[in-house]
Amino acid sequence: MIFRKKNSDYSDQDLVYKYQKTQHAKYIGMLFDRYGAMTYGLCLKYFKNEADSQDATVKIFEKILEDLKRMKVTHFKSWLYRVTQNHCLMELRKKKPQSTAIHEIEYSLEEDVSPGKYHEREIRLSALDKALHDLKPDQKKCVMLFYINELSYKEVAEKTGFSLKEVKSHIQNGKRNLRILLEKNQEFNSLTNENVA
DSSP, rough: OOOOOOSSOOOHHHHHHHHHHEEEHHHHHHHHHHHHHHHHHHHHHHHHHHHHHHHHHHHHHHHHHHTTOOOOOOOHHHHHHHHHHHHHHHHHHHHOOOOOOHHHHHHHHOSSSHHHHHHHHHHHHHHHHHHHHHHHHHHHHHIIIIIISOHHHHHHHHHOOOOOHHHHHHOOOOOOOOHHHHHHHHHHHHHHHHHHH
């Protein structure tokens, strides 16, 4: 599956508005270019294989074509993230209806999904994306494989060619540097301070 990262003068909200007004699928295509990789990555985290994740990504954007005809969406990225999570959970439930792990994941996602919460999640995701981007390449690679792809230390070592000791060091240092970078992010800190207060 190929994702094109196209630059556009349109904001997410502009593209949603134009699609709702015209029903032209090209605007959803522009959103796919922008967020297809993110959607696929999240699907991969749940399904653990490329084929199911690719199928799910296509189905999710097909669903979006219909949902946006009747729904008011103010923060597209956060809304898409939630739609993707729900789709993945539903598909996994069909395959493993008694899976304890799925119920645990679903329980963790039961939260206030008001527009304010969507916006808050979008800020947190944006801050995390930026922090990950700013990590040293080796740290970023190991952190992504360990936490996002949920590989074991041994699997990360096999995939990267690093020794187990190097993998653990990169992950430990990456976590520490992520924390430092997030602490420097003013928007992220403002959310943290509000929640503490």
